[in-house]
Amino acid sequence: MKRASAQSVALCLLLALCLPLTGCVPLYAELHTGDSHFEMPVPEEAPAGPAVGDEILPRTVPATLYCPSEDGQELSSAAAEITVGAGETLPQRLVGALLEDAARGVAPEGTSALSVRQSGGTVVVDLSLEARAVETPRQLFLMRAAIVKTLCGAEGVSCADVLISGRALPVTALPCGAGRPNDAPLAVQWSQALSEAELAGEGAVDVSRTAVLYHPARNSRLIVPETREITIEQGDALSALLDALSDDGALDPAVRPILPDSDAAIITGAELVTLADGRRVARLTFDGNLSAILDRARLNAWQMYASLACTLTGFLPDLDGIQVYVGDGLLTRVDSPAGEVALDNGVMHRAMFERTIGQLETIYMTASDGSLRPLGRPMRAEEASSPRQLLALLFEEPRPWEADVSRVVPDGLTIDDLLGVRVEDGIATLNFSKAFHAGCQRLNSQQERNLVFALVNTLTEHPAVRAVRIQIEGEALETLVHEISLLSPLMRNPGVISAPDV
Amino acid sequence: MLAYLLIVCVSFYIVSATLIRLVGEYLFNQKANDELYAAISLAAQAEAPLAARDGEALYALADRNSDDYSRVLVLDLYGVAQADSQSEMNGVRMSRREVATALNQGKADYGYYFVGDQSPTLLTGALTGNMISLYAAPIGREELMGVLVYLTRSEEAYRSLMTIQTKMLAWLGLVTVAVTLMSLFVSRWFTRPISELNEGIVEMANGDFSNRVKVRGKNEFAQLATAFNTMCDRLESLDKARNQFVSNASHELKTPLSTMKILIETLMYQDPMDPDMTREFLTDINKEIDRLNSVIGDLLTLVSIDGGEKPLDARPISVAELLSENMRRLQPLARERGIEMTLSVREQAVVNGDANRLTQVFYNLMDNAIKYTGRGGSVRVELSKKDRRAIVKVIDTGIGIPKEDQLHVFDRFYRVDKARSRETGGTGLGLSIVKQIVLLHGGHVGVVSEENKGSTFTVDLPEA
Numbered sequence: 001m002k003r004a005s006a007q008s009v010a011l012c013l014l015l016a017l018c019l020p021l022t023g024c025v026p027l028y029a030e031l032h033t034g035d036s037h038f039e040m041p042v043p044e045e046a047p048a049g050p051a052v053g054d055e056i057l058p059r060t061v062p063a064t065l066y067c068p069s070e071d072g073q074e075l076s077s078a079a080a081e082i083t084v085g086a087g088e089t090l091p092q093r094l095v096g097a098l099l100e101d102a103a104r105g106v107a108p109e110g111t112s113a114l115s116v117r118q119s120g121g122t123v124v125v126d127l128s129l130e131a132r133a134v135e136t137p138r139q140l141f142l143m144r145a146a147i148v149k150t151l152c153g154a155e156g157v158s159c160a161d162v163l164i165s166g167r168a169l170p171v172t173a174l175p176c177g178a179g180r181p182n183d184a185p186l187a188v189q190w191s192q193a194l195s196e197a198e199l200a201g202e203g204a205v206d207v208s209r210t211a212v213l214y215h216p217a218r219n220s221r222l223i224v225p226e227t228r229e230i231t232i233e234q235g236d237a238l239s240a241l242l243d244a245l246s247d248d249g250a251l252d253p254a255v256r257p258i259l260p261d262s263d264a265a266i267i268t269g270a271e272l273v274t275l276a277d278g279r280r281v282a283r284l285t286f287d288g289n290l291s292a293i294l295d296r297a298r299l300n301a302w303q304m305y306a307s308l309a310c311t312l313t314g315f316l317p318d319l320d321g322i323q324v325y326v327g328d329g330l331l332t333r334v335d336s337p338a339g340e341v342a343l344d345n346g347v348m349h350r351a352m353f354e355r356t357i358g359q360l361e362t363i364y365m366t367a368s369d370g371s372l373r374p375l376g377r378p379m380r381a382e383e384a385s386s387p388r389q390l391l392a393l394l395f396e397e398p399r400p401w402e403a404d405v406s407r408v409v410p411d412g413l414t415i416d417d418l419l420g421v422r423v424e425d426g427i428a429t430l431n432f433s434k435a436f437h438a439g440c441q442r443l444n445s446q447q448e449r450n451l452v453f454a455l456v457n458t459l460t461e462h463p464a465v466r467a468v469r470i471q472i473e474g475e476a477l478e479t480l481v482h483e484i485s486l487l488s489p490l491m492r493n494p495g496v497i498s499a500p501d502v
Numbered sequence: 503m504l505a506y507l508l509i510v511c512v513s514f515y516i517v518s519a520t521l522i523r524l525v526g527e528y529l530f531n532q533k534a535n536d537e538l539y540a541a542i543s544l545a546a547q548a549e550a551p552l553a554a555r556d557g558e559a560l561y562a563l564a565d566r567n568s569d570d571y572s573r574v575l576v577l578d579l580y581g582v583a584q585a586d587s588q589s590e591m592n593g594v595r596m597s598r599r600e601v602a603t604a605l606n607q608g609k610a611d612y613g614y615y616f617v618g619d620q621s622p623t624l625l626t627g628a629l630t631g632n633m634i635s636l637y638a639a640p641i642g643r644e645e646l647m648g649v650l651v652y653l654t655r656s657e658e659a660y661r662s663l664m665t666i667q668t669k670m671l672a673w674l675g676l677v678t679v680a681v682t683l684m685s686l687f688v689s690r691w692f693t694r695p696i697s698e699l700n701e702g703i704v705e706m707a708n709g710d711f712s713n714r715v716k717v718r719g720k721n722e723f724a725q726l727a728t729a730f731n732t733m734c735d736r737l738e739s740l741d742k743a744r745n746q747f748v749s750n751a752s753h754e755l756k757t758p759l760s761t762m763k764i765l766i767e768t769l770m771y772q773d774p775m776d777p778d779m780t781r782e783f784l785t786d787i788n789k790e791i792d793r794l795n796s797v798i799g800d801l802l803t804l805v806s807i808d809g810g811e812k813p814l815d816a817r818p819i820s821v822a823e824l825l826s827e828n829m830r831r832l833q834p835l836a837r838e839r840g841i842e843m844t845l846s847v848r849e850q851a852v853v854n855g856d857a858n859r860l861t862q863v864f865y866n867l868m869d870n871a872i873k874y875t876g877r878g879g880s881v882r883v884e885l886s887k888k889d890r891r892a893i894v895k896v897i898d899t900g901i902g903i904p905k906e907d908q909l910h911v912f913d914r915f916y917r918v919d920k921a922r923s924r925e926t927g928g929t930g931l932g933l934s935i936v937k938q939i940v941l942l943h944g945g946h947v948g949v950v951s952e953e954n955k956g957s958t959f960t961v962d963l964p965e966a
Contacts, residue, residue, distance in 0.1 A: 485594065
């Protein structure tokens with residue numbers, strides 16, 4: 001009896017030993033809990049040196065240059081390595097590459113770029129007067145097409161406008177507007193342009209164009225460009241432009257329309273006239289109470305004239321400038337930031353406002369829902385090229401009209417805590433002080449993430465920056481505060497960006 | 503018993519758990535293979551934007567390939583998330599075994615994470631459910647650049663498995679309980695007769711032969727119980743017979759001794775005694791001694807037959823001759839008592855037997871017939887054959903045997919009429935000896951009798 005019992009017990013023990021072998025361990029025992037023993041790798045790469053001072057190292061960008069073919073019928077492409085130095089932009093270098101070799105046949109010899117401005121995805125190229133030496137409108141069309149296609153091939157550029165000495169290209173009587181990439185054969189495009197110009201001149205068709213509008217920036221004396229699709233009805237491009245300038249439907253809160261809808265009646269007359277000296281101008285007649293209206297609308301007169309002059313001359317072909325009548329009187333003097341300026345026969349042209357033209361840069365601050373809100377900031381081009389200048393905007397308080405956003409940088413920290421910035425190979429290395437690190441320690445996880453990605457996203461708006469490395473006094477810390485690792489450069493995080501206010 | 507039940511339960515558990523595991527592996531492996539392939543495919547797509555550090559493109563890729571039930575992350579060589587379809591883990595170093603495997607060994611890996619019903623964690627993000635699958639595929643065909651992590655909700659597969667497991671465990675429980683109850687019932691049903699039998703044996707070992715086992719049904723246990731009860735009957739009968747035998751033997755031995763004691767004491771204390779009287783007393787004492795001697799002789803004969811001490815001296819014997827010889831020996835006694843004694847041989851028969859023993863059989867039967875037949879009566883001996891057996895009948899017209907005594911006339915020391923039996927000089931062992939000798943020869947002996955009309959003793963012996 002005892003023997004049988006012992007055998008049974010032995011058999012039970014044997015079966016029990018079989019349990020693990022036969023899979024009686026619950027399935028979820030195999031699930032990982034994250035605390036298993038493993039080692040995360042540490043890549044073998046040279047540690048990034050500390051960023052001291054501000055430095056943007058030249059970068060080389062592969063690009064495609066488009067030039068008219070030998071028969072002048074199409075564009076031919078050529079690969080090029082474009083080196084972009086400090087203070088330069090890729091569009092500037094691309095245009096320079098197209099123009100520096102006259103043999104390319106893009107523009108007449110001696111043509112240079114007076115300015116190449118990029119704001120958002122729009123590039124406006126102002127060529128020197130030598131560009132007018134082309135023999136035919138078709139050659140002008142080819143020149144524009146080559147520049148537009150070359151620029152639109154660059155990253156971040158969606159359309160380009162080409163001016164000559166501050167004036168729109170007179171390819172046809174109908175404005176060309178800003179160009180976008182077009183894969184149709186040039187011959188087809190040219191035929192279409194001629195046909196449209198003819199029909200629009202007869203008022204037979206309405207045509208759509210991409211216009212670059214210039215709007216006054218809030219809290220600034222700058223005007224900033226904005227690209228908008230407009231419809232030219234019955235060939236009246238002037239009215240279409242003025243209507244577009246009056247429409248604030250999609251404007252960034254950082255800018256404002258020059259002609260608010262409620263005050264649309266301030267322009268009582270608008271016409272294109274040719275003066276006795278041969279200049280072609282847009283004559284705009286304002287209400288006699290213009291000063292009071294502008295004061296009430298808190299509009300700066302200089303900015304308004306700059307907007308009108310730059311917008312109209314940049315769009316309407318062969319337009320030299322604008323004449324402003326206030327009531328019955330021709331405006332012959334205007335107050336500029338540099339003082340009073342006497343106008344030649346009351347004509348205001350684009351060159352007068354060249355230093356007023358800025359660009360809208362985007363920075364990011366925390367919105368009330370915890371996301372990062374993109375905010376426009378008008379800046380001069382030379383300021384926008386500086387990462388430090390861009391980041392300095394993050395240390396400022398939100399603008400008065402930006403009520404539902406807050407600063408991402410903890411209180412008490414200033415841009416001086418940024419000890420150095422170095423941009424190299426698309427990576428911006430930010431070297432912050434220990435005071436900055438200490439100041440960040442009171443941030444929660446959400447605030448930490450918003451701060452880091454406000455820095456990253458703001459800097460990656462800069463064309464030379466693809467990723468951002470954050471150092472604290474030259475050292476790459478494991479984390480800034482909670483979870484955000486500082487071991488490697490961080491890329492742009494588009495997912496945390498909320499829709500902008502308009 | 504409990505050990506066997508435990509074996510049954512453990513066996514059930516092993517079968518169930520193995521089944522659950524196999525089903526689980528099938529469910530999860532199929533899902534894992536599909537999703538791992540998806541992760542590897544996405545990793546190939548992420549290579550170019552990761553090389554260009556194009557955060558927008560990486561996010562677009564992650565966003566495009568995720569939904570409410572999945573999440574895509576792109577990690578760099580440090581395991582730091584550079585793109586996340588939910589934009590929550592950007593910048594966070596993802597310390598997971600699968601990521602480490604992909605980065606260290608450059609091969610895809612996957613695992614399951616049980617996250618419970620807790621609120622969304624950094625890992626799960628907007629993914630809900632108890633279980634998350636994590637797939638990590640290395641990015642970079644020629645040079646490792648990072649890892650693509652593909653997180654999916656495995657809730658459905660997990661729930662299916664849990665449902666199967668729950669049902670299987672429930673069935674296991676039910677089957678275990680049922681098997682336990684049935685085992686208890688069946689084992690009790692099986693062991694109950696054995697227990698009862700065991701109790702009976704123990705009682706028997708203690709000397710109680712009256713106990714009987716209850717017989718249920720007709721199966722083997724019932725047959726065993728019946729056999730046991732039969733054995734008990736026999737043992738009880740034997741025990742009674744033994745007791746009766748001892749009692750009878752004691753009585754038969756004590757009676758002559760008592761008589762002798764009285765006679766001897768009379769002779770000793772009655773002095774002087776008449777010589778004739780003394781002679782008569784001594785004659786009586788001598789008779790009692792003869793009687794005692796006769797009883798002891800019969801007992802020794804029985805003992806020798808029972809113990810098989812003297813084997814049969816078997817050889818072919820003519821039954822008719824034996825009967826004739828005995829007739830011749832007893833004829834004078836019959837004549838003296840006025841009894842007609844005849845022998846009728848219908849057929850000659852030869853049996854294989856011990857002549858002396860068979861002589862004792864027939865002599866006893868004939869002698870008894872003469873003793874219990876009154877004057878003017880007859881004793882007829884018949885020899886015949888039937889079915890190769892010799893049939894000898896001793897038929898008398900005597901006093902007969904009461905019906906209730908007929909069954910016991912062959913018992914030892916059994917006397918129908920005790921006083922008369924002693925008077926006739928019987929020891930009460932004659933018929934017992936007859937029966938034993940006949941049985942020893944493979945024959946049978948029986949009696950048919952009617953009171954006051956006579957008795958017929960029949961002996962059948964197998965022919966040689």
